[in-house]
């Protein structure tokens with residue numbers, strides 16, 4: 239290898255080192271380097287230091303031309319000969335290497351990006367880099383925590399979304415564990431998440447924000463659970479609360495399902511089987527009316543004619559459509575009239591499930607109508623929950639919530655990744 243052009247150093251791209259040897263081994267390139275610094279001064283007394291010996295460290299660096307790269311660095315140990323100097327010996331540092339790390343800084347940053355941004359599993363990235371799981375994870379923590387803690391990441395939030403999802407499924411030892419996600423609805427990014435879904439936890443979280451930040455939150459979108467509504471007081475009591483349309487419609491759909499199951503059981507004496515008319519139309523029942531084609535409408539009416547002798551399911555279906563019609567109406571005044579009519583009709587209905595829904599709608603009347611006034615919805619939060627689920631799948635179940643939180647925030651938290659310059663594109667000469 240001609241060293242005139244410093245080919246090996248250029249390809250390695252680590253400043254301040256000279257490449258002594260490159261060995262081609264199965265699975266990796268072994269690059270032996272040493273520092274170009276031939277002299278050093280004592281950090282304590284500033285006198286010229288004496289070279290003592292070398293200690294060899296093995297580091298994992300970025301891949302070179304798709305090959306894993308092991309840096310073998312013979313670092314010098316220096317000694318101070320000055321009489322009375324407190325400093326005895328010390329070792330030199332390689333630029334781009336943190337003390338006691340197996341991965342170089344740039345390799346650790348890449349591992350973090352693969353795990354965080356690209357949502358890969360820690361074990362697959364660890365395997366690719368030939369390090370153990372703990373080494374890869376400690377790199378993710380080392381590089382990822384500062385990115386997530388960067389105060390510029392959260393910034394001021396005008397519209398806040400609060401939503402829950404299951405973080406660990408129930409096992410023999412514990413019930414389902416939930417996590418609460420807080421989202422910036424305008425910028426569609428997760429700002430934080432915490433374990434649990436209680437009012438106290440939400441209050442604790444909002445309590446930790448600066449007062450100016452809390453004042454800046456004008457709108458909060460949430461599902462129809464009283465816990466979150468209670469948790470907003472006192473810190474975010476000033477914000478306009480919006481019941482998320484997705485959750486309101488889901489309440490209506492679940493009510494239709496409940497009535498269908500009960501009527502099914504009462505008329506046929508068993509749970510739904512594939513030939514039962516109501517069971518067969520279960521998806522048609524919760525589909526929006528405008529999405530039904532002629533055939534679907536016909537099948538639905540047939541199912542109700544045969545399976546719903548007292549028109550209870552029909553009543554539930556109509557109540558559900560009445561709720562949906564509130565959202566199809568853009569004018570806030572008209573929507574308020576539609577909602578009030580729906581509530582009155584539901585409360586007067588004989589079907590207990592419809593009555594229950596009427597009471598829920600009446601408790602959340604203001605919040606439901608606030609959607610028309612503010613346009614806020616948790617739609618983006620639901621999207622973020624999907625992101626969180628992807629992270630969960632990549633992690634194959636998390637036992638440690640702080641790991642889960644870090645990974646979700648790296649993936650969906652709007653982290654500013656260190657920028658690299660994109661290469662100029664090379665165009666093909668062949669026509670596409």
Ligand SMILES: [Zn+2]
Pocket residue numbers: 280281282283284285318319320323324325
């Ligand atoms: Zn000294």
